[in-house]
Amino acid sequence: MRNDFNFEMQDRMDRAKAEVKKIKGFYSHVLVYVVINLMIVVINIQDLEPGESYFQFQNFFTLTFWGLGLLVHGLSVFLPNWVLGKNWEERKIKKFMEQDKYRSK
Known part of the structure; x- marks a missing residue:
């Protein structure tokens, strides 16, 4: 029972880290976009x-x-949760795990 709890907590932590990494990647993309385009504006002027x-x-x-x-990058980072719901990914994972459990018997 305790191992299941630790596994679940680790799984949640891994998913949260992956989500933060996607958001951080988007913000880095925005920063590079702004800096480079400002440089292009200055050069063009x-x-x-x-x-x-x-x-x-x-x-x-x-x-x-x-x-x-x-x-498109921003939509791919932020929109899936809005369209599919917050727990969609978790529900799908559980569904596939259940299906796999019955297939392996």
Whole structure:
């Protein structure tokens, strides 16, 4: 009985660590996105001809498409719990373990 409790606690800890790692990865991605895109803005502003507008498609290409990738990354980190519910993964694991238990008999 005590071993089951320790296993369950370790399993919860492992899942929590994995979740924190995913969130941390997303925030790192956001930080790199902001820093790199700020650098690109500064470089693009320095390369403008006198009287030339900054608002040109090529100045927003990286910002836009990388931003879409960042959005997808954020959705993959935060949205599954909203769509599938908090305990969906745990319920599925238990279901598959039960199915496997009956198959192995």
